[in-house]
Amino acid sequence: MQRVLVTGAAGFIGSHACEAFAAAGYDTVGVDNFDPYYDRRIKQTNVAAIEAAGAHFREADIRDAEATASLFDVTKPDVIVHLAAKAGVRNSEKFPAEYVRTNVNGTQSVLDAARRNDVERVVMASTSSVYGSASAIPFQEDDPAAAPLQPYAASKRAAEILAGTYCSLYGLQVTVTRLFTVYGPRGRPDMMPYMLARSCRDGTAVPLFDGPLERDWTYVGDIVNGLVQAAEHPLGFEILNLGRGEPVALAEFIDEMAAAAGTPPVLEARERPATELLTTFADSTRARDRIGFNPTVSVHEGVERFWDWFATTA
Ligand SMILES: NC(=O)c1ccc[n+]([C@@H]2O[C@H](COP(=O)([O-])OP(=O)(O)OC[C@H]3O[C@@H](n4cnc5c(N)ncnc54)[C@H](O)[C@@H]3O)[C@@H](O)[C@H]2O)c1
Numbered sequence: 001m002q003r004v005l006v007t008g009a010a011g012f013i014g015s016h017a018c019e020a021f022a023a024a025g026y027d028t029v030g031v032d033n034f035d036p037y038y039d040r041r042i043k044q045t046n047v048a049a050i051e052a053a054g055a056h057f058r059e060a061d062i063r064d065a066e067a068t069a070s071l072f073d074v075t076k077p078d079v080i081v082h083l084a085a086k087a088g089v090r091n092s093e094k095f096p097a098e099y100v101r102t103n104v105n106g107t108q109s110v111l112d113a114a115r116r117n118d119v120e121r122v123v124m125a126s127t128s129s130v131y132g133s134a135s136a137i138p139f140q141e142d143d144p145a146a147a148p149l150q151p152y153a154a155s156k157r158a159a160e161i162l163a164g165t166y167c168s169l170y171g172l173q174v175t176v177t178r179l180f181t182v183y184g185p186r187g188r189p190d191m192m193p194y195m196l197a198r199s200c201r202d203g204t205a206v207p208l209f210d211g212p213l214e215r216d217w218t219y220v221g222d223i224v225n226g227l228v229q230a231a232e233h234p235l236g237f238e239i240l241n242l243g244r245g246e247p248v249a250l251a252e253f254i255d256e257m258a259a260a261a262g263t264p265p266v267l268e269a270r271e272r273p274a275t276e277l278l279t280t281f282a283d284s285t286r287a288r289d290r291i292g293f294n295p296t297v298s299v300h301e302g303v304e305r306f307w308d309w310f311a312t313t314a
Pocket residue numbers: 007008009010011012013014031032033034035036037043060061062063082083084085086087102106125126127128178179180181182183188
């Protein structure tokens with residue numbers, strides 16, 4: 001049985017990833033430091049879910065290189081799925097140093113522990129945000145992605161480049177997955193789907209940037225299937241877009257949420273900051289060809305599943 005170590009396991013995507021790897025027959029260990037960006041109780045509930053699915057959990061901080069090295073010594077993983085990060089585009093504008101510390105230096109600790117422990121392969125999460133406003137649409141992996149718009153995206157792009165060097169220099173196999181606007185049950189409270197659902201239920205106002213904005217909303221179940229497929233197809237160093245490939249206007253997404261909830265959200269018009277992309281649109285041809293990535297959940301179905309979770313649990 002192969003052992004997978006999932007970083008960021010108490011988070012939104014990490015908790016789903018742990019469940020998916022456990023279901024796929026991996027001995028699954030999750031790690032997280034309960035970063036205070038959002039409520040620890042939400043993360044503790046996520047940890048309870050992964051333990052119920054048969055995964056083990058350890059609390060550790062990837063910014064601490066010694067702690068990360070000893071975590072690898074103790075757990076001896078075959079595969080790493082590195083999702084731990086400071087997320088949040090707008091928060092990164094206020095605290096850029098924190099994003100570099102976790103997303104660049106923390107990733108370096110993980111890559112270093114992986115190569116010293118002869119880990120077979122690493123799958124790590126990057127983001128569609130690495131494509132700045134100069135990128136051709138749909139976004140393709142060969143785009144230089146040389147001008148990210150915020151510290152968050154820049155830190156993720158830097159981590160990608162570092163991973164490429166770890167492959168060429170030390171032979172570590174790394175697949176970087178660029179994730180496109182992931183949503184679904186256990187979604188992060190700072191993201192639009194959660195804010196909309198809370199607004200439908202409680203009447204709290206949601207800032208709405210002028211646009212028209214569209215996003216390539218991708219359901220979390222499709223994303224974690226892609227992470228498992230990436231772990232099972234070592235490719236040397238590779239970058240793969242994981243996105244549905246069907247951008248949907250934010251206005252349409254809001255209508256879907258209002259229909260699922262039975263009431264509309266309260267929206268407050270705001271000017272769009274220069275750091276906010278108008279469109280995200282994945283060309284996921286490479287992921288389909290190389291690992292068999294095949295997202296199946298429509299925005300209509302995904303929003304209903306999100307609302308069902310929110311209404312009963314959040
Ligand atoms: N949600 C999305 O739409 C989206 C889109 C693109 C990329 N991503 C990427 O996917 C990954 C997961 O994102 P998410 O939305 O689940 O966010 P999340 O914040 O829910 O999960 C990230 C987890 O990492 C943990 N973490 C942070 N710093 C850590 C540290 N120093 N040591 C150990 N753990 C630490 C946090 O406590 C958190 O539980 C991230 O790498 C993010 O950049 C997410």
